[in-house]
Amino acid sequence: MVLTGRVQIHSRRVFLGAVAAGSTALAGCGLLGDDGPEPAPQPDALQPLLDEALALAGAYDRVILATPNLAARLTPLAEDHRAHATELTKVIGAAVASVAPSASAPAGATDTTATLRKAEQSAQKTAAAACKAAPRERAALVGSIAACRATHAEALR
Template sequence: MRTSKTGPTRRRLLIAAASAPALAGCDAEPSPPPPPDPLQPLLDEALALAAAYDRAIAADPGAGARLAPLAADHRAHAAELTKVINPAANPSSARSAAPAAPASLREAEQSAQRTAVAACMAAPADRAALVGSIAAGRATHAEALR
């Protein structure tokens, strides 16, 4: 049954009415943001470790020659991780209250190395080399602090 000779059929009107709620979904809330990148904890640790070394150097300037290269390594790791995680972003300046004493730095390095090893095991092939390199660097730092 037509509503008019040139207008839509009853069937077309019913189909249009039934699809209206589906079209209204376009105005629904946006989807939630994607989960954080799995390498974000490594980036956060790299920044925290660099800050911890800076505090240790400030507390004992004589240790600067020994500790500054390790802090620089962590900054380099942070820069590379930032490139992989979000190429348009700069490393955040978020700093945690990581310890500053050499013994505490060694413990922080060991903990961060365990995190990096776990991340390396779970990382896809295109990220595994970077994460493995970071894990090796952290292990080396822990030994250098003996």
């Protein structure tokens, strides 16, 4: 096929003007999706670690309240979880109600060092999986949390 005739060469300014006019027309028709509400933001991938850190700190508080003679042994472990929650909050950019110890945490019937150990083991697996999936700028923090949780499980033997 042979093209005969004059070929027009347009400037960049003409091209950009046409693009802008076309997108304005599409926006007016609602084809660009401007009509509906924006979708809810996805939760941060580290949110489960933050939730677990707060839950573990609370579980330690309950055991300490129920068994005060374990306070010297368990308080440093609870404080580790509060420190993790603080750091995760900074990384995620989320607001946390409180990472302070709860003075009125009711003791549960099943809160013992054995249940704390099981909770630590489960939380360590969550942290290890999160570490594998985390981007490199978050992997060091998540890896240290996973290691700390593994250490806690051993300390509770």
